[in-house]
Amino acid sequence: MRINLTKKDLVNLIYMQLGFSKQISENLIEDFLLTIISNIKTEKKLKLSKFGTFSIRQKKSRIGRNPKTKETKMISGRNVVLFKPSKEFKEFINLKANG
Numbered sequence: 001m002r003i004n005l006t007k008k009d010l011v012n013l014i015y016m017q018l019g020f021s022k023q024i025s026e027n028l029i030e031d032f033l034l035t036i037i038s039n040i041k042t043e044k045k046l047k048l049s050k051f052g053t054f055s056i057r058q059k060k061s062r063i064g065r066n067p068k069t070k071e072t073k074m075i076s077g078r079n080v081v082l083f084k085p086s087k088e089f090k091e092f093i094n095l096k097a098n099g
Contacts, residue, residue, distance in 0.1 A: 007033075040081065052085040 007029055014025035036054070040046045045055045061077040085093075 048086075050086055050088040052083055052089055055082050055084070056080070057082050 007026070010029045011022055011025040014020055014028060015022050018025075020028065036046060040054050040056060045053065047053045056079050059078055059080055062075050063072055064075040065072050
């Protein structure tokens with residue numbers, strides 16, 4: 001069973017299903033992803049209807065430990081992207097899993 005879905009896979013899907021050229025399909029996917037990334041970066045939140053919400057959360061710095069060497073190290077604070085699926089998305093996933 002295949003786990004990863006690559007940009008190339010998405011380009012081929014658009015190419016096959018919509019009939020756009022591969023170059024146009026690639027540009028479409030690239031523009032779509034860049035729009036999502038830039039919106040999340042500037043607005044700190046992005047809601048895609050019937051899919052879910054992406055948001056940025058600030059993680060504080062903390063002390064981490066290497067389990068092999070037991071060495072402690074300071075992990076710096078950083079921004080992380082969170083994804084919360086919509087109600088419709090959750091229902092769709094559970095419908096497919098159970099049906």
